[in-house]
Amino acid sequence: MKTLSPGLQAHLDAGVTTLCWCWKLTDNAGRVLGFTDHDERLAFDGVAYEAASGFAASQMEASLGLAVDNLDVAGALSSTALNEDDLGAGLFDNAAVEIARVNWANPAHRVVMRSGNLGEVSRSRSGFSAEVRGLAHKLNQPAGRLFQYGCDADVGDARCGVDLASPAFSAQGVVGAVEDKRRFAVSGLGAFAEGWFARGRLTWQTGVNSTFSMEVKVHRAGADGVVLELWRPMSRKIAEGDRFTITAGCDKQFSTCRAKFANPLNFRGFPHMPGNDFAVSYPNSDDGVNDGGSLAP
Numbered sequence: 001m002k003t004l005s006p007g008l009q010a011h012l013d014a015g016v017t018t019l020c021w022c023w024k025l026t027d028n029a030g031r032v033l034g035f036t037d038h039d040e041r042l043a044f045d046g047v048a049y050e051a052a053s054g055f056a057a058s059q060m061e062a063s064l065g066l067a068v069d070n071l072d073v074a075g076a077l078s079s080t081a082l083n084e085d086d087l088g089a090g091l092f093d094n095a096a097v098e099i100a101r102v103n104w105a106n107p108a109h110r111v112v113m114r115s116g117n118l119g120e121v122s123r124s125r126s127g128f129s130a131e132v133r134g135l136a137h138k139l140n141q142p143a144g145r146l147f148q149y150g151c152d153a154d155v156g157d158a159r160c161g162v163d164l165a166s167p168a169f170s171a172q173g174v175v176g177a178v179e180d181k182r183r184f185a186v187s188g189l190g191a192f193a194e195g196w197f198a199r200g201r202l203t204w205q206t207g208v209n210s211t212f213s214m215e216v217k218v219h220r221a222g223a224d225g226v227v228l229e230l231w232r233p234m235s236r237k238i239a240e241g242d243r244f245t246i247t248a249g250c251d252k253q254f255s256t257c258r259a260k261f262a263n264p265l266n267f268r269g270f271p272h273m274p275g276n277d278f279a280v281s282y283p284n285s286d287d288g289v290n291d292g293g294s295l296a297p
Contacts, residue, residue, distance in 0.1 A: 005111070020101075022049045025096070027086075033050075094119075097115070097117060118133075148270065151253075151269040155200075170246065173244055181235075183229045186227070190225075195220075197249055198219045200249030202245070205243045209235075217229045
C-alpha cells in the first residue's frame with residue numbers, strides 16, 4: 001500500500017488532476033537521467049526530467065508477497081541522453097529505475113510507484129523496449145557455492161587472487177587492420193602465446209569505444225600477425241590506431257589454474273569430484289561385479 005502525502009491526497013480528492021509519469025534512470029556509468037511523459041520539463045530532487053521523451057509504460061501490476069512484479073517501458077530514441085550505441089554497449093544493463101506519479105503543477109506532490117532494475121532490453125534504430133523488474137527479482141538469483149568440476153570464481157577477483165595487472169597477464173595493444181566490429185589485427189601482443197588472452201577482457205583506452213569492455217573469444221597468432229575476435233560486436237566502430245588493454249583469460253580448469261597462473265591453492269572448483277562416468281559405472285559393469293562383490297546369489 002502506498003502512503004500519499006496530504007498534498008497529493010488532497011489533489012486526488014479534488015477530482016480534476018494534473019498528473020504525469022516520471023522515470024529516473026541511473027546507468028552503469030553513474031549518470032542520472034530523468035524522463036517524463038508531460039509536455040514540459042520538470043525538476044525535483046536535483047534531477048531534471050526531460051519532456052516528450054517518447055516513454056510509454058505498460059499496465060503496472062503489484063502483488064503481495066515475494067512474487068516478481070514486472071512491467072515494460074517502451075521509448076523512442078529521440079532524447080540526446082538515449083542512443084543505440086549506449087544501449088548496445090551495456091550502459092543500461094541492470095540500471096536502477098525509479099518510477100513516480102507526479103503532480104506536474106506542483107512536483108512536491110508525488111509518490112514513488114515502483115523501484116527496480118532494467119531487465120531484458122530489445123532495441124532498433126528508432127526505439128527500444130525494456131523490462132523493468134521489481135526489487136524481488138534479486139531473490140531469484142542463485143547464491144552460495146557451486147559444487148562443480150570447474151572453478152566458480154572470476155579470474156582476478158578476490159577469491160581467485162591472481163594479479164591481472166602483472167605484465168605476465170596483461171598487455172597494451174594497438175588496432176591494425178579492421179575486419180568488422182568483432183575481428184581485427186593488433187600489434188603489441190607478439191610476445192604472448194596464441195590463446196593466452198582467449199576468454200580474457202579487452203578494455204578500450206582510446207577511440208569512440210573508450211572505457212567500454214568486451215570479452216575476447218579468439219586470440220590467434222600467425223605468420224601475418226596477431227588477430228583478436230570478440231564474443232560480441234562493439235556497439236561503435238573500431239578504427240585503426242585505437243588503443244586498448246587486455247588481460248589473460250581462464251577456462252576455469254584446474255590444469256590451467258596450475259600451469260598458466262601458478263594458483264592451484266586458490267582453485268575454487270572440485271577437480272576430483274566423481275562425474276557421470278563414475279555414477280553409471282556400476283550398472284554398466286559387464287560382469288555384474290563392483291568393488292562391493294558379486295551380484296550373484
